[in-house]
Amino acid sequence: MSEQRYVGAQSICFAEDIYVLGRAAVVGKKEGNGPLRSFFDEIDETDLFGGENWNDAESRMMQKAASIAIRKAGFTPKQIRMLFAGDLLGQLLASSFGAGEMPIPFLGVYGACSTMGESLLLASMAVGGGFADCAEAVTSSHFASAEKEFRFPLGYGNQRPLAATWTVTGSGALVVGDKTALERSMAQTEGSEKVDADARKNGVEVVISGGTIGRVTDYGVKDKANMGACMAPAAAAVVEAHLRDFHRTPEDYDKIITGDLGKVGAEIFADILGQKGYQVNAVQEDCGLLIYDNELQDTHSGGSGCGCSAVTLAGYLLDKLYEGEWQRILFVPTGALLSPVSANEGSTIPGIAHAVVLERKKGGR
Amino acid sequence: MSEQRYVGAQSICFAEDIYVLGRAAVVGKKEGNGPLRSFFDEIDETDLFGGENWNDAESRMMQKAASIAIRKAGFTPKQIRMLFAGDLLGQLLASSFGAGEMPIPFLGVYGACSTMGESLLLASMAVGGGFADCAEAVTSSHFASAEKEFRFPLGYGNQRPLAATWTVTGSGALVVGDKTALERSMAQTEGSEKVDADARKNGVEVVISGGTIGRVTDYGVKDKANMGACMAPAAAAVVEAHLRDFHRTPEDYDKIITGDLGKVGAEIFADILGQKGYQVNAVQEDCGLLIYDNELQDTHSGGSGCGCSAVTLAGYLLDKLYEGEWQRILFVPTGALLSPVSANEGSTIPGIAHAVVLERKKGGR
Numbered sequence: 126m127s128e129q130r131y132v133g134a135q136s137i138c139f140a141e142d143i144y145v146l147g148r149a150a151v152v153g154k155k156e157g158n159g160p161l162r163s164f165f166d167e168i169d170e171t172d173l174f175g176g177e178n179w180n181d182a183e184s185r186m187m188q189k190a191a192s193i194a195i196r197k198a199g200f201t202p203k204q205i206r207m208l209f210a211g212d213l214l215g216q217l218l219a220s221s222f223g224a225g226e227m228p229i230p231f232l233g234v235y236g237a238c239s240t241m242g243e244s245l246l247l248a249s250m251a252v253g254g255g256f257a258d259c260a261e262a263v264t265s266s267h268f269a270s271a272e273k274e275f276r277f278p279l280g281y282g283n284q285r286p287l288a289a290t291w292t293v294t295g296s297g298a299l300v301v302g303d304k305t306a307l308e309r310s311m312a313q314t315e316g317s318e319k320v321d322a323d324a325r326k327n328g329v330e331v332v333i334s335g336g337t338i339g340r341v342t343d344y345g346v347k348d349k350a351n352m353g354a355c356m357a358p359a360a361a362a363v364v365e366a367h368l369r370d371f372h373r374t375p376e377d378y379d380k381i382i383t384g385d386l387g388k389v390g391a392e393i394f395a396d397i398l399g400q401k402g403y404q405v406n407a408v409q410e411d412c413g414l415l416i417y418d419n420e421l422q423d424t425h426s427g428g429s430g431c432g433c434s435a436v437t438l439a440g441y442l443l444d445k446l447y448e449g450e451w452q453r454i455l456f457v458p459t460g461a462l463l464s465p466v467s468a469n470e471g472s473t474i475p476g477i478a479h480a481v482v483l484e485r486k487k488g489g490r
Numbered sequence: 491m492s493e494q495r496y497v498g499a500q501s502i503c504f505a506e507d508i509y510v511l512g513r514a515a516v517v518g519k520k521e522g523n524g525p526l527r528s529f530f531d532e533i534d535e536t537d538l539f540g541g542e543n544w545n546d547a548e549s550r551m552m553q554k555a556a557s558i559a560i561r562k563a564g565f566t567p568k569q570i571r572m573l574f575a576g577d578l579l580g581q582l583l584a585s586s587f588g589a590g591e592m593p594i595p596f597l598g599v600y601g602a603c604s605t606m607g608e609s610l611l612l613a614s615m616a617v618g619g620g621f622a623d624c625a626e627a628v629t630s631s632h633f634a635s636a637e638k639e640f641r642f643p644l645g646y647g648n649q650r651p652l653a654a655t656w657t658v659t660g661s662g663a664l665v666v667g668d669k670t671a672l673e674r675s676m677a678q679t680e681g682s683e684k685v686d687a688d689a690r691k692n693g694v695e696v697v698i699s700g701g702t703i704g705r706v707t708d709y710g711v712k713d714k715a716n717m718g719a720c721m722a723p724a725a726a727a728v729v730e731a732h733l734r735d736f737h738r739t740p741e742d743y744d745k746i747i748t749g750d751l752g753k754v755g756a757e758i759f760a761d762i763l764g765q766k767g768y769q770v771n772a773v774q775e776d777c778g779l780l781i782y783d784n785e786l787q788d789t790h791s792g793g794s795g796c797g798c799s800a801v802t803l804a805g806y807l808l809d810k811l812y813e814g815e816w817q818r819i820l821f822v823p824t825g826a827l828l829s830p831v832s833a834n835e836g837s838t839i840p841g842i843a844h845a846v847v848l849e850r851k852k853g854g855r
Contacts, residue, residue: 215580254619
């Protein structure tokens with residue numbers, strides 16, 4: 126029988142390390158003008174990525190991120206055993222068409238803006254359970270395709286309330302693998318000037334050591350221009366479950382980084398956890414607040430979308446781990462489970478969030 | 491390091507058995523009037539399942555199937571560690587709202603009508619990898635919500651071409667678990683008159699022993715009224731990959747059962763495999779052709795939808811295994827990756843399919 130790899134009520138842990146082998150962040154113009162500019166692999170000033178329309182643009186962007194991460198891991202697409210991918214569009218339009226160009230077994234996932242958490246956990250489970258030596262997680266969102274899907278076409282020029290977030294045009298991808306894949310990745314990238322190897326930097330690796338799977342949480346919020354408030358209870362619930370399952374406190378993490386709660390949601394998140402006895406203010410960050418300069422870029426409550434946490438992780442957050450600024454972080458992408466239909470029917474907007482532990486590990490052990 | 495549980499290019503196998511512990515099929519009126527009537531747990535003559543609209547109806551149907559399967563496994567919802575669920579609606583509307591009523595860590599998946607294959611494989615991987623002692627896979631589709639999403643609202647009374655399939659109103663759920671969960675399930679259901687135990691029937695268990703994950707396959711078909719033709723190449727490709735990876739032939743299976751290729755697609759599927767040297771005609775079945783009486787029920791090319799293969803599996807197919815009519819089957823749900831947007835933009839309709847091996851095992855070993 127398999128070794129038990131679950132703990133507490135909602136969490137999983139990896140007995141062996143799951144290594145980050147490759148990573149890529151591809152973004153649009155606005156994100157490229159933001160404070161994380163230097164952490165991205167590619168910035169497309171046209172937001173079109175060579176596509177014919179916004180959906181096509183998103184598919185191409187996603188495919189580009191997936192391909193760059195595979196290349197930086199030193200692999201070819203055929204060496205990736207499973208691709209976990211998702212986006213915000215109905216029927217995963219961007220991922221399905223993007224994945225169609227790649228010869229990789231495909232598993233579509235949907236968790237709204239929490240999708241990077243879900244796909245990264247599933248890819249890690251595939252590797253940790255022995256079902257793949259390496260697997261990839263990739264998610265995307267595009268401002269223009271999301272506005273068309275959920276709100277109003279850009280041409281309408283409608284106004285946005287201050288609680289609204291700005292959907293990130295970006296796709297983030299991570300290739301994860303086991304020890305054997307790590308060694309192959311090192312061998313295949315070593316000495317190659319063409320490949321900027323990701324698997325080991327500054328003599329360290331980054332590993333995924335566990336995670337907590339969230340439940341759908343519905344506080345009855347109905348305002349689709351205030352998704353931070355819809356998602357904050359789900360984020361707080363999964364962080365609380367995580368800390369309880371692993372017998373940890375917020376101080377065990379250098380940072381606890383939510384996906385895209387934005388200004389409004391991040392405050393609610395800290396408040397709820399505070400009421401439960403967990404003070405997170407000192408370690409709290411939010412990808413939606415990191416990705417734009419809210420004063421200069423007029424994004425109101427911050428960034429959002431499947432791409433928001435994905436590109437922030439693949440770029441900025443992992444860099445901080447490799448550089449040693451942080452030793453261990455809890456990455457908590459958050460999703461608002463609304464659809465255009467449910468929103469127009471006046472339904473509530475349930476939230477979901479998943480938590481992933483990423484930590485720095487001295488290489489060569 | 492984990493034991494290697496992958497084989498060939500696209501397949502996975504389970505070293506230890508993954509047991510089917512509970513199962514449920516909940517359907518609407520038309521399905522209840524079809525040839526599989528006696529295999530369903532619940533039939534709602536109103537198709538509304540107590541809901542206020544078609545989306546709500548689908549959520550309630552999904553929740554009902556998930557709950558019945560858990561009860562028949564002898565468990566409570568809190569004992570299920572992960573719920574893998576998906577449906578056809580944009581942003582997984584039915585699953586998200588259905589899952590919101592249940593206290594189970596939730597992972598949304600999307601593979602169009604192949605979703606039962608994907609969610610069942612992921613649930614089995616979660617158990618087989620040691621990340622859960624038991625997990626649930628549930629998918630749903632609803633004729634009325636799907637017509638509204640993809641074609642025309644019912645009130646328009648539009649005509650359907652002969653190649654079109656009929657979206658099944660149904661939700662199928664399977665609880666799967668490891669040996670420990672099997673023993674607990676047996677203990678919790680034994681002697682209880684209220685629980686119609688699923689885990690062991692006629693002294694046998696049904697186990698999931700492996701599977702093959704499909705790639706997105708695009709033959710350039712654009713006709714959304716002929717989804718069988720879109721999906722058949724993907725189904726043939728995954729079956730070919732499966733037989734190659736496991737060094738098997740079609741004769742190693744009592745049945746190879748595709749999801750919802752329908753009449754048109756099933757012929758294309760057999761033709762493609764024939765050209766590759768695999769004769770499947772003798773063992774081929776299609777859930778879309780099993781679920782309705784096409785002569786009496788006027789469904790043209792057969793049934794389709796995430797619910798089609800799910801209820802056929804949870805009801806009819808598993809019964810045949812427990813009863814000993816079949817020893818081993820290959821269950822191959824098939825999906826057409828179209829969205830209303832992609833279809834209206836004139837895009838092709840890529841297909842995907844996943845293969846799951848289910849086999850009968852004498853109990854008590």
